[in-house]
Amino acid sequence: MTIPIMLTDTFYWITSALHQSPLLMTAIDIVLKSIAVLIPFALIDALFGAKLNNTSRHLLWLNALLCLAILPWLPALLSLRPDVFGGGQSAAASAWFELTVSSQQTPASNPFNAATVLLTAYLTPVFLMLARLLFALQISRNIFNNAVPIRHHDTTDLLARLRKQLAITRRVNLRVSDRIESPVSFGLLRPTIIVPVQARDWTASIMTDVLLHELCHIKRLDWLTTVMAHVLGCVFWMNPLVWLAVKRLREESEHSCDTAVLNSGRSDTDYAESLLGVATLCIQARRNTGRSHALMQTMLDQNTLKTRISRVLEENKMQASEMQKQIRKTIACLLMLSAGVLGVLGATQVLSAQEQRDPPATRAAGDEEMLPLHNEQPLYPRSAAEAGIEGWVHVRFTVNAAGSIDENSLAVVDAEPADTFNNSALAAARKFRFKPRIRGGEAVAVPDVQYVFRYKLQADPADLLDSANPATSTD
Template structure:
């Protein structure tokens, strides 16, 4: 049993998008399970797991295009089941696939615009601030860098008013302190600088940008927003662990957090591009974690982080290479009926001779009815090349142009295929048959969304109408003057289902006036000829 993925001619990307979201969900679920298993470890290790999970979702589409694929047997794409209904709904109005794509792009642009506005707000705040040049703060900054082992140079700015201490910048890191920082005690100034420089050492601004891009690409996925929120929580606790590991007392640092959160509020616009020190929404959990002496507070080293990234990449490659199997619709083939031997034919009833000039009526012999036995459906055949439309139509039925019900049914299904060239070839093939059942699908193809299919349908109707009118002229009864007027037996498939034939003839009679207006040069045109 396989799980079908939706596919539609109006949205060729639908099956790939659904499959991409499904694999991203699997990736986030694996990250959540691993983070739960690391509950007793440090916050830095859990933050790395969430960052790799959300970053893996971001690179998954590009990696899917770069690696060779392998088919997943329990997931398939049934193009006929989903493409027929979607195509019928789109023929009369706006394509729903285009609407869905526009909605996704609108949501992604709104999330990216929020990040862009935050960057502009941070840039404006940096221009309003002044660079700290006094020796006391520079000495404190250099001492904090030495305690954390940070070699990268950091720019220290002082805001003109009350501002939450924050850090921004990937290539050029900047630490902002409020104007009231000069009144802080040396212990509080050291704790604030250690916390902000811990963000620089951990490259938290880079990971925050990755999380923002992931939320923009998967803005409709609640798991992406949940992972980004977990990253923020684990990030702040990891920086708190760095401050405590540098020798700061837990109770003293908890007091500093509460005072900073009470005195300053982070800007809403700048929060999308900068990393603040103390947000009120996470304050309670952070204070509890700071005062918990049994928690692990170790940091993830550079080698350990590279090893984790390599393991995540190895796990991501098979997931990116997985692709659903293409399932073709199953067709019931028709078993040919062996011809009856002359010896098995029933004896004919002898007709007594009649006098000259006497008409003798002979009862018509019933025509042998072909028995159709369904063949057990075998494994679906692999789809041929997209440009081989004739092979797609030929694969719909083992016999074409025979005029039987199985062939007409197969061509009617092919006339609703997702490929317009396949529909066009099927419409052309239906037009070559002299069966009244082909009139209804030809009329339905007149409203196809592809102009070439509509043109081929009009040509096929014209051919059918011309043949029927010529057949009617040739089939006029010829009066017999002498001999026995014996009525020939009615044979063929026209005796099996006369109501549907009559319906086709009545529809055709109503179209005769319109068919006469078609140009004669279009009669007999093959669907492979460009209109």
């Protein structure tokens, strides 16, 4: 019997946390939806990835992560939809909420309540991983500052010629450093290619292939997408599919640049030899340094080198026209898939958040409904708990344009039994905070907001879960 009791207590603790913090509920909602966003893309890659070219596979995972980046902003974007029914703005409606208060709940004044613990457990890894990314950016900057510019005329002329061949208008810095073990590129407005000191032993053919590969990364803005992918990994760290997406995006960006080098006219056998040659010359440096740079686009990864060389040598080359045709089809399919997935998830989120009787179309574009941000958990009066008394309190108040409670409007409408739970309900209501209602681009007050506090000696966990959302919205 111990395990069922523990499971029940855990479920009660979690639902209590959701009840106390709508912000926590929103965060969990977004994380769960992020899994739903990535599942279709993972299935497409598993079922049809072998039939797609490298660029199409890269677009698949890039599109998946872009959908993930849009997900938190989806409600705001959907609020900008035009009023397709032509309806005007509906009259302001009062909101009716219901909360369940249990004598067994942890007091809201406890700084270690369930909502605080769960939010801390989620946000702590987020901030730690974001700090690690900032540290990685600083390392990249230090490597750049300590790297020595390459002024050898043959090499700089080669870089200029290849940059013109790829139609790259941005200035590209070329430097050498003893702090890296593989050619890398990074930066957006002023991109940089840094080669290891082993580059002095490279042949002209190897140097050409290396520069072509890194310039392809620069042209495709791969450094920017890499940073975006890592930031999304930090935010959605609980979603295992996010880390799969980050890994696959990085792998496919390398394969795509390999394909671009071959399409520029380089021989597949010569390019494979260049990859192997650079790996051989740099492998000792990797053993000596043991460093890896997450936010640099590293040309060589020992874990994927064998696969890359195999693809270079074994894959049939697609004609340029055929490749472009497949890429266009891939983009069209991905746009339709993204619109469908985000549309379904966006609609689900709006309905679950508002539960209104008035249809969404009756609001003008840009208008937003009031939503609870913080519901203070009332304390169950000790005297009532000891006497075994249950009851309810119906309160009414106005939420001002700042999202706070207008003290003068706060009043008890009715209560059963009279006066037993009134002070507890009023004290909690004073601390409520809301996201203001938006009308015509401005925050407005919402009068006649009504809450019913139900005091139960032993609440059903389902009551706590249901009470986190508005029960109804009436005129």
